[in-house]
Amino acid sequence: MSHQKTFEQTKVFTEMVAHKQGWALNPDSTFYRNLVEGLTLNYNRYGYFLCPCRDTEGSREIDKPAICPCVWSKVDIPEYGHCFCALYLSKEFAESMKEPRAIPDRRYENK
Numbered sequence: 001m002s003h004q005k006t007f008e009q010t011k012v013f014t015e016m017v018a019h020k021q022g023w024a025l026n027p028d029s030t031f032y033r034n035l036v037e038g039l040t041l042n043y044n045r046y047g048y049f050l051c052p053c054r055d056t057e058g059s060r061e062i063d064k065p066a067i068c069p070c071v072w073s074k075v076d077i078p079e080y081g082h083c084f085c086a087l088y089l090s091k092e093f094a095e096s097m098k099e100p101r102a103i104p105d106r107r108y109e110n111k
């Protein structure tokens with residue numbers, strides 16, 4: 001495949017997303033690295049940044065809401081303090097030093 005992302009490129013992508021949205025990145029470096037690796041793998045496998053905590057449903061079209069930053073992150077981060085994967089945290093949540101917890105996956109709500 002011609003357009004492959006490296007770990008570093010994906011890392012920069014997550015930093016740009018966090019900066020643009022006013023979010024923080026998960027401060028647990030091992031956890032963070034695993035998610036960045038997952039995102040890189042998904043990009044190189046599917047051609048887009050499919051959420052590293054979710055499976056493809058078969059096409060970019062169907063997966064679109066689950067492309068990072070997913071549509072649900074905009075509601076999960078204000079509500080729970082972090083996205084489904086806990087890659088991104090609200091700044092308030094990050095400052096609180098609380099541990100992210102398992103939250104419901106909105107992808108299959110109302111389906």
Ligand code: SF4
Nearest residue numbers: 051068070083084085
């Ligand atoms: S849950 Fe987090 S990591 Fe997954 S797509 Fe949404 S914003 Fe990205």
